[in-house]
Amino acid sequence: MPTFPRGAITAVGCAVLLASLTACGSSSSAKPISAPVGPASGTITWYANQFGPTSTDVRKTLIAAFEKANPKIKVKLEQAPSDSDAYRSTLTTQISGGSSSFDVYNGDVVWPAQFGKAGLAEPLSGKLPSSYWKTFSPGLVDGLTYKGKIMAAPLFTDNAFLYYRKDLLAKAHLPVPTTWEQVQSDAQKLQKAGLVKYGYSAQWDSYEGLTCDYSEFAADAGGSVVNTAGTKSEIDSAASQKALTYMRGLITSGVAPRAITTFQEQQSEQLFTSGQSAFLRNWTYAYSDANSPAASKVAGKIGIANLPTFAGQSGHGYSVTGGWNLYVNPHSKHLGADLAFVKWITSPAAQKIMALKGGEIPTVSSVLQDPGVQAANPAFRVAASNKLISRPSQVAEYSQVSQGVYGNVNAALSGSTSPKSALAAANKTISAAVSNNGL
Known part of the structure; x- marks a missing residue:
């Protein structure tokens, strides 16, 4: 990393x-x-x-x-x-x-x-x-x-991937989702049918991992954290509002557990490999972990796909x-x-x-x-068609930029502030960080 x-x-x-x-x-x-x-x-x-x-x-x-x-x-x-x-x-x-x-x-x-x-x-x-x-x-x-x-x-x-329970999708006669809206609706169907406790797991703790996860959602919505030159914050936008509102909605709808705001890689993977979640966003290594009989209750039942995008966007989603x-x-x-x-x-x-x-x-x-x-x-095959984006590493003050992202996004996901207020606060922090980029 x-x-x-x-x-x-x-x-x-x-x-x-x-x-x-x-x-x-x-x-x-x-x-x-x-x-x-x-x-x-x-x-x-x-x-x-x-x-x-x-x-x-x-x-x-x-x-x-x-x-x-x-x-x-x-x-x-x-x-x-x-x-x-x-x-x-x-x-x-x-x-x-x-x-x-x-x-x-x-x-x-x-x-x-x-x-x-x-x-x-x-x-x-x-x-x-x-x-x-x-x-x-x-x-x-x-x-x-x-x-x-x-x-x-x-x-x-x-790369990041969408891991999913092949057996649960088969039981519910559902295809592998290609949009984030499908992830939410499919998860709710599986939950309503009593097939799984939670629908989605990811890395939404207040740390660098959330910068990665959020950057992917923002890109899928057509937004970004900073401009290409790394000289201007672009996080306070309609696209960012869409991305963050969707993320918060996964929690309020019960698709993601409230504790997801404390999850890093290990916790998000454990929820999935214990059989409690239908979908997981995680890195390459999670495929072998999830299919290890010694470490996973769902070994042999796992599929891997490109991350989804939002409805109306072409292709699939972005991976940081x-x-x-x-x-x-x-x-x-x-x-x-x-x-x-x-x-x-x-x-x-x-x-x-x-x-x-x-x-x-x-x-x-x-x-x-x-x-x-x-x-x-199998991850290599999926990675070959991944759409890649970088974190805002073109900014020399990347540490402050990332903290501005994950601290404020986590606050919105936890419900302590609104997505709109969180993005405005993030924009203030990021703008200060990028003002001297390249100088």
């Missing part, structure tokens, strides 16, 4: 927001460094937390394959802290201090603008051709830009992107080798390894569309 319930920095995609994130955007005087490229040779250090299955280290598999394809470059793996706070703090301290002890590092999807403003990452857009950026799944590169420069490359991604990126240390002395490594590890060959051996959703569109890759995980 950052990522949520797994506790470490893993591949889930949207972790608990770090309270200290503003520190990386505090150095408004920092200037992006444009280092000479140099030869694609020598030894570089990859500073990376582990991702993928704990039984195997896919990073070592990737390094071996890279060195075979690039015999003039050696890669030294340096273990990064598994705790997100510690990792970010270490990166900030070392890079801002001028350290070149590592060359390429993994980083969260919400860091590009923050790290760009603080001078903690080497801009990549001018060093890799435009054709390279077009290889990624649509929507992935959108959140990597700061002041017109792409600050990172997508390493692996995570999670996952991790590759950044380059602006103090690296081996930029040529760094770029070769970044380009290779985001190539189809490496992304296929990432998918088949690491279990991560590949970022390269052609790999995600590969039938062999899709066959490895």
